Structure formats: C-alpha cells, structure tokens
Amino acid sequence: MAIDTTTETATPTPPLGTSRSPRMSTRDKLVLFVLCAAQFMVALDFSVLNVALPVLGADLGMSPSALQWAVTAFALPSGGFLLLFGRIGDLYGRRKLFLTGLALFAGASVLATFAWDPASFLAGRALQGLGAAVIVPTGMSLLTTTFAEGPARDRALGISGTLMSLGFSIGVVAGGVLTDALGWRSTMGLLAVFALVVLPLAPGLLPESLPHSLKGMGGAPIPNRPHLDVPGAITVTGGLLSLIYALTTAADDGFARADVIATLIAGLALLAAFAVVESRTESPLVSLPMLRRRTVAWGNLGGLVTFSMMSTVVFVLTLYLQEVLGLSAWETGLVFGVQGVMSVLAGSLTPRFISCLGARRILVVSLAGQGAFGVALLFLNAHVWSVWLVTAAVSLASMFHLGAIISYGLTVTSGVPDEEQGLATGLVTSTQQVGITIGIPLLGVLATTSGDLLSGTRTVLALDAAIVLAAAALIAVGLRTGRTAGSGESGSGAVEAEPVGSR
Template identity: 80%
Template sequence: MPTDTTPDTTPDTAKTTAGHKTTATATTDAAPTGPIPASPPGNTRLSTRDKLVLFVLCAAQFMVALDFSVLNVALPVLGQDLGMSQSALQWAVTAFALPSGGFLLLFGRMGDLYGRRKLFLSGLALFGAASLLATFAWDPASFLAGRALQGLGAAAIVPTGMSLLTTTFPEGPARDRALGISGTLLSLGFTVGMVAGGVLTDAFGWRSTMGLLTLFALIVLPLAPALLPESRHPDRPRLDVPGAVTVTGGLLALIYALSTAAEHGFGGADVIATLVIGVALLALFGYVESRSAEPLVSLPMLRRRTVAWGNLGGLVTFSMMSTIVFVLTLYLQETLGLSAFKTGLVFGVQGLFSVVAGMYAAKVIGRFGARRTLVGSLTGQGLLTATLLGLGSGGGSVWLATAAVSLASMCHLGAIISYGLTVTSGVPDDEQGLATGLVTSTQQVGITIGIPLLGILATTSSDLLSGVHTVIALDAAIVLGAAVLVALGLGPASRVRREARARA
C-alpha cells in the first residue's frame, strides 16, 4: 500500500516518508548553477547551498514584511514634507496594499506556468526600482506611484518566493525548518519595521525608510540568479484570462473597501459600492472557474479540507493579531502615555519572542504534526489575548501588555508556519505557486480586514479603554472559535490517514 500523503490530507510531518514530495509533474529548466539538491527527507540539516537559497528567499520575504510597517511611524512627517493632507495619508498604505493583495493569485499562477524564478527576479527588480522612486519622490503623485509599484513587485515576490521554497525543500523536517525560519523572519519583519521606522525617521528623515528597502533589494537581487533554479508547469497550459480578471478585480475592490473603511468607516458610498462589486466579482470568479477547462484556481483544490480549513486558520491568526497590535499601540500611547519609542520597545520584545518561537517551531511541528500545532497555536493565541482584558489605566499594565502580546505572538508564529504547511503539503510541484498564492492571499487579506472590522470599535468609542476591552474580547472569541472550527474541519489525524490510504 503506498504511504505517500494524498492532496486532501493534513500534513502530519512526524510521519513523512522519503517518497512524500510529489515531483513527477514538475519541470526544471537549467539554471546557471543547475538544480539545487534538496535536503534528504527525515534530516533537518541543510547543506551550504540550501542555506544560501534560504537566505535569498527569506531576505526577500523579510523585505516585503518590513515594507508593511516601516512607513507607519513616518507618515505625519512624510505628509508635511510632500504636502499630503491627513486624509490623503491613508493612500500611502492603500497604494501598496491594493496591488500587493490583488495580484497575488494571478502572479502565483503565472509563476507556475511561465517560470517562478523568472517572475521572482522580475518582482525583485521592480520592487527595488519602485523603492528608489519612493525614496526620491518629489510630490504625492510620484510617491504613491512608487508605493503602488512596490506593491506590484511584492505580489510577484511573495507567492513565487514561497513556492520556490516549498519546491526546493521536500516535505518533512527540511521543509518544516525552512518554513519555520521564513515565518520567523516574516513576523520579525513587521516588528522591526515598527521600531526601525521611528528610529530612521528621527535620525535621517522619512526617505530613509524607503532607502532601506532599496538597499535590501540591491543585496538580494544579484545573489538570486546564481542560486535559484527555474521551474514551471511542464505542459504550458493557457492562462485563464476570465478567471484572472474576475479574481484580481474582486480582490482589488475588496481590499480597497476594507482599507478605506479603516479610516472612514463602512457607511461611505464608495466603501459599500466597492464591497458589493468585490463580492460580486469573486462570486463570478467561482462560476467562471467551474466552467473553465484550464482554471486559474482548481476548485477541487479549494475543496480540499487542508486548503479550506488551513486558510481559515491563517486568515484568523493574521487578522486578529494585526488588530491586537493596532489597539495596543493606541492603548499604550493614549491611555498609558508611553512615547512612540517606548511603545516600539514593547513590540521589540514581541519580536524577540517570535524569534525564539521560530527556533523551535520545526521541532514542535515534527513532534505533533501541523494539524495539532495549528489548532494548539490558535487556542494559545486566543487564551493569551483574553488575558489582555486585565489591562487598566495604571502604569503596571504595560508589563501585562508586553508579556501577553509577546507570548501570544509565539503562538501566532506557530499558527503561521503550521497553516502554511497544512495548505501546501501534498500539493504537486506544478501547483505550488497556486497553493502558496492562496496562502499569501490569505495573509494579505487577513492583515487588511482585522483593523477595519474590529479596530474601528476602539477608535470610535467614547472611552478608549472600554473600546479596547471590547475589541480584545471579540478578538479572543474569534480566535478560539476558529480553533474549534479548524479542529473539527480537519478532523483527527488518524482519520485523515485512513482516508488517504483508502484513496491510495
């Protein structure tokens, strides 16, 4: 009886075998240095070449994560320098979020079809050039153009970089360790961005935040061509243009509506209209895909329990943690009166705890499996979030906030890594770009929706502390509810393995 896991299974990485990686349908073009030898399954030790590949891919992901947060603290100074009104400053964030989230699925699939390495390098080059434009922007239009092009480059980098990682390292301990490092740097990138943004802006001005991203691109881009192999679909099927148009338009409309609602609420006509358009286009996308001979997104893939429930876990962990970081930032500065620098230190501690979690995530997943780790991490994140209900107006609450958000971030990181493994394990190499596109789309949408859906309750409350408590209670309830749903949806690991053997 074959022991390989079928696509529907939850990855129980402690049980993986040497035949676990599916490679029969993948094609590898000759790279300048040839294909990268994968680390043997069952062994977490990475070769020197593996480490260099991992460095390039993780540095690119870290650079994109940094871009999500490095500019936040600098926005007031930026607005004064470029003459942007307070209401226009939201576009510094939205101009990046729209293309970075809207084009993820499309670019992930294009990487599958036409070459992941090629698209990854193109995204890196575009991101670096766009960062340079943003660094030397001379007016709001040139700055926002740079931000939008950064987002477009990020939409190419993230799914292709993740799929290059999952096709380079076989399922099992080697991939667990690689994704653990990647997830740690992803989480750390957000935190470092918050701290570095304030330090750089105070010392060198807001342009230095964009210059830092340019520097990252200049470091990574020369190394990538010599290290990364090319891979793509062997049959070169046609791109599903109707599916690409509807899903990209739907995601763009949805992200625009949610980003705008974070500033102005859900009552605006433009928010309501774009929400309706986004939902309609995504519904149309589902209809188009059901009738397409070569769909952009395979509906059977979406019906896999690992894909559906794994992505739900990812959506919840990202959206709810971003909400907590947002409301704690308000609470620490406006209720406790901490400076921006001291607030940054709180989240700096959070980042250190995330690094520690990343060091042990692969071992935890190897021992308990990705499914149990995902459920346990969501449960831990929810319970630790609930402890923040003890926050008050006294100065001692800063220690509770620091400890709770740091420990919750360790669980959050475990959920990030295990949901990525859950979704991508068992997926053929020629569909890894699609699977990782779904993972990163979930990540982007999760980061986008948390603040407008819950954070607005804190900003519109007559009493900030009361509003913060309301958000914390809802946040914890949602995460704990998701843990229950994911556990029930994925089912016991033993039942998953029985189903896999029956299909085999």
C-alpha cells in the first residue's frame, strides 16, 4: 500500500472534551459517532455471518470443510496486520490510514455481497479483514489522542467498548433474522451500508492525527522521523498470521493435522525472532520498554483472559442451548440479545466506577465478577429451566466482561505518549483478536470431543472460571505497586508506567 508521507498543514485541533462544559459538544459527539460506528461495524462482522454459513455454502457450492475459510479468511489479516498498521498510523498519519481502511472495507463488503463463486467471496472476506486491521488500531488511537486523558477519554472508551460488545451480540441475532428474511448476502450488504454511511462523514470531522512531535515547523515533516521497522513488521506479521491460522484451523479439525503443527511452530519461532529483532533495532515496531511497563503487561493479560474466556463461554453455551435444551437458533439469539442489553448498561456505569476507583481496580473486580458468574453456570443441567440460569448468569457475567474491556484498554493506554498511542492501541486490539481466536480451540473443543455434551460443557465452564479468577488474583498482585498519575485513585485511573519487576 502506498502511503503519503507528507503531513497535512491544517491547524492542530485541541483535544476534545477539554472545554469548560462538562458535556460533549455536538462536534465531540459526531467525532465519537464516526469512530464508534466503525468499531461497531467491525465487531458486527465477527458474528453476523456465523448463522448464515450453511445457507452460504449451499448457494456458492462450498463444502462444509471449506466453510471454515469464511471465518479464517477474515481472521487471518484482521489479526495478523494489527500491529503493523497501528505503527504505520503512528508514523504517517492515523486519519489517512483510517479513511483508507474504511474505503477498503466498504469495497470488500460490496464484493462479498455480490460474490459469484467461492473465490470471489473469500477474496472479499480477506479484504474485509485487511480493512478491519487498518480501522481498529487507527480508530482506537484516534479516539485516545482526540479525547483528552481523564473523564472525556474514560467516557469515550466506555461508549466504544459498549458498542463493540453490543456489535458482537447483535451480529448473532441479526445474522439469523437477515438470513431467514433476505438471504445470506444481506449480512454482507449490512456491513457495506455501514461503511458507506460512515465513510463520507469521516473526512470532515476527524482531525489530523500525526503526532506533533513528528512534525517540524509549520507542520512540515522532520528529517529524522523514525522509519518503519521492516524486519520487525515481517516477523510479527508472519508470526501472528501463522499462529491465527493454526488456532482457527485447530478449532474445527484439532491439533493433529500436519499443517496446524507446522504453522504453530512457525508462528512461535517468528514471534521469538521478532523479540530478538526488536531488542536490536533503533526504531522498533514494539518498544520493549513499553512491554515492561506494569500497566501494559498486566493490562494486556487481563484483556487476553477476558476475551478468550468469554468467547469460549458463548461458543459452548450456544451448543448447549440448541443441542441439550433443544432451543432454536432464533431463541438462542434472544438469550444472547439479553446479554447485549446488559452490556449497554455496563458501558454507561463502568466509566463512573473507574473515575472513583481507578481502572486497575475495576479491571480486577470485573475479572473476578466474570469468573464468579462462570462458577454459577456449573449448576446448569438438561432441564429446560436452565435457560433462565444461562440468561441471568451470562448477562451478569457480560456486564463484568464489558467492565474488563473498558478498564484494560484504559490501563494499557493511560500515560502513553501520543506518538506511541497507535502502538499501544495496536497491542490492545491484537490482544483482543488473539483472545477471541485462542479461547475456542484451547477450551471449546473439550465440549464437543468429550462424548457427553452436557458434561463437556460443565468441564469447559469450570476451567474457564478457574482461569479468569486466577488471572484476577495475579493481576491484583502484579499491579499492587502501581500509583495513579497525579494524586489519589480518581480520574481515569491511569497508573504510572512502572517497569515489570521494579518496586
């Protein structure tokens, strides 16, 4: 992709949310709408197609074994290129890259909607994933650099996190409704409409985002601007692509396949090589000192656990509700629709709790709550009344899950300089993508291979709850020496970027 390395000379826009009024201005709201709508669109893409896969396969002539590529073709680029595009946005302008990603996603969605054979459909899905890999890190870094650190950013991230969680939940329901009413192509058409609505609004609203420290006088580029770490980009992108391929393939076919084993080993080897490259380059793609910060290391662990374990819960309970309790796909969607409503409620409350208690405390409490309601799910059985237990426990667990999403993002990005926000948010979103990817193959397959789906579901839920509760305890200890920036534990809950292992 050719990137324009010239900076725009528009007058810098001050951070939003810094006006005297405690309320967001109309422009603040419009900027937030554009950024959150784009994130919602990507979250919707993760789930809206799942219910439509059998119909899609019959229409395009794709075998059941080939249908996994409808998911994998999106997951590979969307997860593999996040760090790379986050850093490119840091160096060459996030606004430009964000707009490019929106345009690519819109075009890819149109291609997938009107696909005439499996190859054209999978090409559209792969380009959607590439567009998502551009939109997610640049959109998040635009949000964190546009809204000033403190209550304004807390509120913006709260709304963004809520809509991302809601987008995934709505996708499950909307996918079934649209497929039954209009066919599978309408699921891809919905994404195209979203992108084409947001794209014309973005250029006039979003401020230029190239960090001021990378500009010279009058906005001209400075001669010694950091260069893109090409060896680091190759190794980390190749490592993530290999790892995501291995895990998504193993979710359907197990870990015994030769290509799964080979790509898993290759992915781990490339990520190890990436760590070596980053320790020796002058302009690293990932700053190793950043990874040694307590907030970054422990915050990303919290994000990895909350995403991987919640995606596992949704997967195994979807099977349980339909195979054990006999619910239809539509009724199952309604159960998870309640989850989405509770996530909206959590999104409005979490920033208020963070302003009082700090992001790191809310992260620990949220993980503990998510794990506790996972324990409650161990009481489900084959009787139909268990649907009420599932609805209540999953909905309440989702409230804490949403709290963990918001607080881990704030924990990782607070105190990070603007010129490194793309890198920080790239780590946040990479953690999110890897978490969603690894949970199901690592734990979810136990439910389907145990012979008895009910006992297998209970085993997975027990392991899931144990991992989340253990992570909450570890993070509480790991961040015990953190201090809020400024005085007390109020405000955004930003903790100092203290190196791991220091005291």
